Amino acid sequence: MAKGEAHVTLQGVTRVYPGVAGQQPVHALGPLDLELVKGEFFSVVGPSGCGKSTLLDVLAGLASVTDGAIRFEGVPIHGRVPDGIGVVFQEDASFPWLTVEDNIAFGLRQNSVEAGEVRRRVDHALSLMGLKDFIRAYPAQLSGGMRQRVCIARTLVLEPRLILLDEPFGSLDQQTRLLMGDELLRLWRETESTVLLITHALDEAAMLADRIGVMSARPGRFLEIVETGWPQDRDSRIVARPEFGRITGRLWSHLRVESLKALGQDRPPL
């Protein structure tokens, strides 16, 4: 992708969880450098426990860095959530006491958006996410994947300029994943927002992203940043291309070693 304006910059970002009650501190992340270009689709893959969710927390301003600095649109983030960032968490974060509709409208109402506009945006998000028939359902009545869709919808309605997604399709089946991937690509093109997608599915990363950051076992750092070179108007059909296989192969060659490290088996078994 063409080099554009830097949207987010990370310099030497490190996060160490302090040891509470006599426990050892946990060095979860970094030091890590990264520059996200405005409007790019960046994906992060890495072994379990390598600090991906931690990276998301510091990027969103939910946790402060132990060392280093993060800038979003030129302004430093330290432990405060700036305006313009939307997050879909790894865990289900829908509000169980609100209907699907009220869950999606919640953020807009917090910002005192006018009722007609709320209606319009919520309706749009509902049909986009295939939730039209569940407007008045409560999260408890939905499947895990549908609840995650509610969380995506409520992030989208706020029209964030930077969208952070932590394994949003983790609870979906493979087919739905691919289709939701297409949906996400369409949204990304439509909204022109910068997207950072954390995933453990290599094919998902390879299919969706302009660039893929491959993380090492904890403490997570980028081993390599792979450029996919996909055209902007791509969709899930690129999985049939030969380059797709080459990219996933390359990701896996890194991750095989790192995943074994994460499992505590440094040498691959014969």
Place this chain on the structure above:
Amino acid sequence: MSRAGWIRVSVVVAAVAAVELLCQGGIITRFTMIPPSEMVVALAGILTSGRLTPAIVRTLRIVGIALAASILVGFVLGALLHALPRVRRTVDPLFATYYAIPIYAFYPLFIVLFGLGDVPIIIIGFLLAVVAMIVSTLNGFDRIPRALLKTARIYRMGRVRTALQVMMPCAAPYIFTGVKLAIAYSFIGVIGAEFIMSGSGMGYEIAFAYNNFDNKVMYPLIMLVLVLVTIINMFLHFWEMILFERRRRG
């Protein structure tokens, strides 16, 4: 009503019918117990004569005061302790052993301190109920998923808004459980205290009838207490269904 509900009702009806038969057949003597049918008639008589109305009103009033105070104070203390984890760590073990303390043992002390009026009774009802409310409130706030609080921060909500619009509704079912327990405990506390050392109230009237072998007053009053508590519980259950049923995974 559900199948289980019908079975429950049938068991109660059968038990009452059995007692009725045993009383009528003279197997249970009248000195021990009067038949349930007579209890109902006597209770109707007591309620319509108005003789015991002041005692009933007084007890309900005292329970109401003890209950309101315990819900309010329990909730506030629970919320404060949740916000102050250091203080909480020191007092947490107290809660675990709290209900092992026979609070009635302190009743004479309360009388010395506050005199013979309503205050010692209110205090006993309050002390029994308040800790259940504190523990339930803490429990509710503890169980708020971290992702929900993070979501509130992503929405850039302030502390007050987060408390009112995320923490409270999330913890509401647990707080409601606290209220239910507080109602039960304040009834137990107040009627028990009246029973032991008071000069009025329903507990006192039951004890008075008991001391005078007056089964025609004692049993109807016991029945009244049971009926009252059952009605209140059914009402609470109804509200619980309305408020929280849809949130439950089913």
